[in-house]
Amino acid sequence: MKNNLNKGILCAAVAISIASCGNPNSETVEQDATSNTTEVKTEKQGQAFIKDDESQPTVLDIAIGSPDHSTLVAAVQAAQLENALVNAGPLMVFAPINAAFEALPAGTVENLLKPENKEQLAQILKHHVTAGNYSKDFLKKFKKLGQASDLSVKVEVVGDEVFIGGAKIIASVEAGNGIVHVVDKVILPEN
Amino acid sequence: MKKLINSLIVLALVGTAISCSNSESGGKSNKGALASSAAEKVYVAPGEHDEFYAFMSGGYSGNLTVYGLPSGRMFKEIPVFSQFPTSGYGYSEETKPMLNTSFGFVPWDDAHHPDISQTNGELDGRWIFINGNNTPRIARISLTTFETEEIIEVPNSAGNHSSSFITENTEYVVAGTRFSVPIPQKDMPIKDYKSNFKGSLSFISVDPEHGHMDIKFQLMMPGFNYDLSHPGRDKSHGWFFFTTYNTEEANSLLEVNASQNDKDFIAAVNWKKIEEYVNNGGGTMMPANYAHNVYDESTHTATTTMKKEVLTVDPLKVPGAVYFLPTPKSPHGCDVDPSGQYIIGNGKLSADLTVHSFDKMIAAIEAEKFDGEAYGIPILKFEDVLAGTVKSGGLGPLHTEFDGKGNAYTTFFISSEVVKWKLGTWEVIDRKPTYYSVGHLMIPGGNSRKPFGKYVVAMNKITKDRYLPVGPEMEHSAQIYDISGEKMELIYDFPTHGEPHYAAGCPAELLKNNAKKIYRLDENKHPYAITSPDQAKVERKGNEVHIYMSTIRSHFTPDNIEGVKVGDKVYFHITNHEQDFDVPHGFSMIGQNSSELLIMPGQTKTNTWEPKKVGVWPFYCTDFCSALHQEMQGYIRVSPADSDIELSWSLGED
Known part of the structure; x- marks a missing residue:
């Protein structure tokens, strides 16, 4: 599982570096040249859209680069949380893999992705984010974490494994603005 | 496992110019x-x-x-x-x-x-x-x-x-x-x-x-x-x-330990x-x-x-x-x-x-x-x-x-x-x-x-x-x-x-309407101020040399000083005699282990200089004060520590 996952992320990163996504940036450059600066500005609002190929990837970059997190990324984009995820933070993101979303009752994800459910979706996603940056080992010191949702999640240690709100940390990647802990479940607020 | 994660990070670094996400998020506010x-x-x-x-x-x-x-x-x-x-x-x-x-x-x-x-x-x-x-x-x-x-x-x-x-x-x-x-x-x-x-x-x-x-x-x-x-x-x-x-x-570790209480x-x-x-x-x-x-x-x-x-x-x-x-x-x-x-x-x-x-x-x-x-x-x-x-x-x-x-x-x-x-x-x-x-x-x-x-x-x-x-x-x-x-x-x-x-x-x-424009020279109570250039003087107290100096466009009084010796501590007490809004003068001395002075109209400021080398050393005004700013300069002659040259000072004398 771990190996597969890592290979997945790894392949995605390679793919990105080659293909550079079907991205708006290359188009905006051309627009710039044809002088309509007003339009160009509306294309990129906020830190998430800064072109930076020197800094360590942010938690957002890492999620985007992982094919195992395409559902999570789609959800972040639907909730328009990109700019918060590139903030100086520090941010600790518990990133459920696609399979975790698939394990939710049928239709849950589709429903959350509807524009009218944006607030609810944002709340659930924020429940996966802590203002902090702690390694899996260090997390063993905690009993609970205060999440950006304004709610707490339990931290449980079973043997060498760490569970956050019932979701197991299966891999961890350091980011320029924090850390991504890959988890096997979606962490739903208790109420 | 660790190795894998490391290589993953390296690769992620390679592929960061991505930002291939959507492009709205509040875009409406920033029109031209x-x-x-x-x-x-x-x-x-x-x-x-x-x-x-x-x-x-x-x-x-x-x-x-x-x-x-x-x-x-x-x-x-x-x-x-x-x-x-x-x-x-x-x-x-x-x-x-x-x-x-x-x-x-x-x-x-x-x-x-x-x-x-x-x-x-x-x-x-x-x-x-x-x-x-x-x-x-x-x-x-x-x-x-x-x-x-x-x-x-x-x-x-x-x-x-x-x-x-x-x-x-x-x-x-x-x-x-x-x-x-x-x-x-x-x-x-x-x-x-x-x-x-x-x-x-x-x-x-x-x-x-x-x-x-x-x-x-x-x-x-x-x-x-x-x-x-x-x-x-x-x-x-x-x-x-x-x-x-x-x-x-x-x-x-306050980031953890100071966040334990809910309130x-x-x-x-x-x-x-x-x-x-x-x-x-x-x-x-x-x-x-x-x-x-x-x-x-x-x-x-x-x-x-x-x-x-x-x-x-x-x-x-x-x-x-x-x-x-x-x-x-x-x-x-x-x-x-x-x-x-x-x-x-x-x-x-x-x-x-x-x-x-x-x-x-x-x-x-x-x-x-x-x-x-x-x-x-x-x-x-x-x-x-x-x-x-x-x-x-x-x-x-x-x-x-x-x-x-x-x-x-x-x-x-x-x-x-x-x-x-x-x-x-x-x-x-x-x-x-x-x-x-x-x-x-x-x-x-x-x-x-x-x-x-x-x-x-x-x-x-x-x-x-x-x-x-x-x-x-x-x-x-x-x-x-x-x-x-x-x-x-x-x-x-x-x-x-x-x-x-x-x-x-x-x-x-x-x-x-309350902002001050100048300091009045006739209200200057600085102990080393001189209110007229003819009060300019140089005094020796042991190895301290006190120079009472004035500035006006575009000269220092005095501008030639002799009798300073290596090992002296020279005090420049400079009074700016301008009474005109926004005409400061500056002062700096070569090799001074300090900063310049910027002296406002009517103000007195003091800086020190401890000459270490024999020679004739220039000072000048650092603030472009006038059309003749480049002429606003002077010299100090520094003699050996055992020299018996008397203190003297002048302006415009041959």
């Missing part, structure tokens, strides 16, 4: 300048003046910068806590005492929260105060000369952060400690912090006529971190409110009650050692007095003077609305804002609705003081200012935005992104009874791509929003100097 008429709103035509002054703290520059709003033009950097070679502040003999402390000469500080003096809760434009955070100090700056006039060190304090906020008649400038420490300081194990360290809250009286500061009393509070503060106003005048965090009293406190201090107690002989005088540095405008000279005691007050000895208001999640900003009714605590790890009601607080105190106590200080019941909660949807709320029209504006660091909400109904009215990660915000008069709610300035911590790139280190960015309408409108963006933590603004009319 012309389309939204933003350009018109910020355009101040050549020769015209701005509508407001903005005084922005310089943070780690140690200084205070003066800007105009809405243009964002910077007019001046006022040296406060840092040596400033541009003018010689902290280098000249006259200003070196300004930076004296009980730790010796401390030529730098971290300047945080400027606040303009008030009368009846409204800005009066006499002085502006600012705190040095690192080596606890409070400075007072004149708003006629725009120069630092006084700095008082704050003993028993460390990390002077919940400072320097003014009560509504400038009775006090208040300075609270962020870090609690042993009081008095002593050699003890750090792990014994809990219940042994104390947090001091200092009430520094301000003389109504001259502005001179004096520590009236220090309240010795439990060893929490006192983060920010604001005075009560109008109905709550007489109270002062301080946010606290680390009520856990952790001494290590910390806002400490409500009835300073009028304590003032009365102190005036009736209450309190305990304790030995202390702290510097009080005062600059005298008539002698152009600062002096340091070391003060040896300070009056301390145990809050338990003044019943009814201090209460704790439970406030969620390590509150940072502590802001009071113009009516004095609402006290807002922004839990920086929360999404919501907590608003306490002053009336409810008073009622809860009277009805003794307590939820236990902390070190003997009553904790009021949360639900009995809570006025409301603002469900903002933002992340990382920090600070709030007010427009005087019933609205509040709060910054959110993590979600990078300013959120406008309504006092009383707590509904969110508007939100606009900032670029990026905003800290403080400022509305001129926005923390007084009478805000001027036309613009809000957001001061950001992160700049990234806002301006042309200049390498890894950049000035911080600020954005101005027009707040005259229902929705905020971003109208301008400009870089700020240092790190503005907070700012204070006021209408230009309040200050511009």
Whole structure:
């Protein structure tokens, strides 16, 4: 599982570096040249859209680069949380893999992705984010974490494994603005 | 596993130029300048003046910068806590005492929260105060000369952060400690912090006529971190409110250990009650050692007095003077609305804002609705003081200012935005992104009874791509929003100097007609001043050589000096004889282990030079003072230490 996952992320990163996504940036450059600066500005609002190929990837970059997190990324984009995820933070993101979303009752994800459910979706996603940056080992010191949702999640240690709100940390990647802990479940607020 | 993750990180690094995500997120607000008429709103035509002054703290520059709003033009950097070679502040003999402390000469500080003096809760434009955070100090700056006039060190304090906020008649400038420490300081194990360290809250009286500061009393509070503060106003005048965090009293890894309690406190201090107690002989005088540095405008000279005691007050000895208001999640900003009714605590790890009601607080105190106590200080019941909660949807709320029209504006660091909400109904009215990660915000008069709610300035911590790139280190960015309408409108963006933590603004009319243009030469009481060039002279006292020098366009008197020897210490006492607005002269000497001097019309400044090499050495004027500026120069002949050449000086002699 771990190996597969890592290979997945790894392949995605390679793919990105080659293909550079079907991205708006290359188009905006051309627009710039044809002088309509007003339009160009509306294309990129906020830190998430800064072109930076020197800094360590942010938690957002890492999620985007992982094919195992395409559902999570789609959800972040639907909730328009990109700019918060590139903030100086520090941010600790518990990133459920696609399979975790698939394990939710049928239709849950589709429903959350509807524009009218944006607030609810944002709340659930924020429940996966802590203002902090702690390694899996260090997390063993905690009993609970205060999440950006304004709610707490339990931290449980079973043997060498760490569970956050019932979701197991299966891999961890350091980011320029924090850390991504890959988890096997979606962490739903208790109420 | 580790290896895999490492290689994953490396590969991720390779592939970061991605940002291939969507591209909306608030894009509508940033149309071209012309389309939204933003350009018109910020355009101040050549020769015209701005509508407001903005005084922005310089943070780690140690200084205070003066800007105009809405243009964002910077007019001046006022040296406060840092040596400033541009003018010689902290280098000249006259200003070196300004930076004296009980730790010796401390030529730098971290300047945080400027606040303009008030009368009846409204800005009066006499002085502006600012705190040095690192080596606890409070400075007072004149708003006629725009120069630092006084700095008082704050003993028993460390990390002077919940400072320097003014009560509504400038009775006090208040300075609270962020870090609690042993009081008095002593050699003890750090792990014994809990219940042994104390947090001091200092009430520094301000003389109504001259502005001179004096520590009236220090309240010795439990060893929490006192983060920010604001005075009560109008109905709550007489109270002062301080946010606290680390009520856990952790001494290590605070990012974990100081976030264990769901709620910390806002400490409500009835300073009028304590003032009365102190005036009736209450309190305990304790030995202390702290510097009080005062600059005298008539002698152009600062002096340091070391003060040896300070009056301390145990809050338990003044019943009814201090209460704790439970406030969620390590509150940072502590802001009071113009009516004095609402006290807002922004839990920086929360999404919501907590608003306490002053009336409810008073009622809860009277009805003794307590939820236990902390070190003997009553904790009021949360639900009995809570006025409301603002469900903002933002992340990382920090600070709030007010427009005087019933609205509040709060910054959110993590979600990078300013959120406008309504006092009383707590509904969110508007939100606009900032670029990026905003800290403080400022509305001129926005923390007084009478805000001027036309613009809000957001001061950001992160700049990234806002301006042309200049390498890894950049000035911080600020954005101005027009707040005259229902929705905020971003109208301008400009870089700020240092790190503005907070700012204070006021209408230009309040200050511009009082700003001094020159110092009168006939009022110059500097002991080394000369009021006429024919008083120019050079005196030897042992190995000290004192040069009484004058400047006028475009020469120094004298400009040829002989008889100086290696090993001497030369004092240049220079009086600028100009009496014409904006005609300073500068002075610099080759090889001087110091800075230049910039001497204003009518002013005297002194700098020293210890010549190490035999020869004939030039000095010159550093300020382009006139068409003959390049001719404004002179020579000093330096002879060997055992030379018997007599002192002589001249101007225009062969």
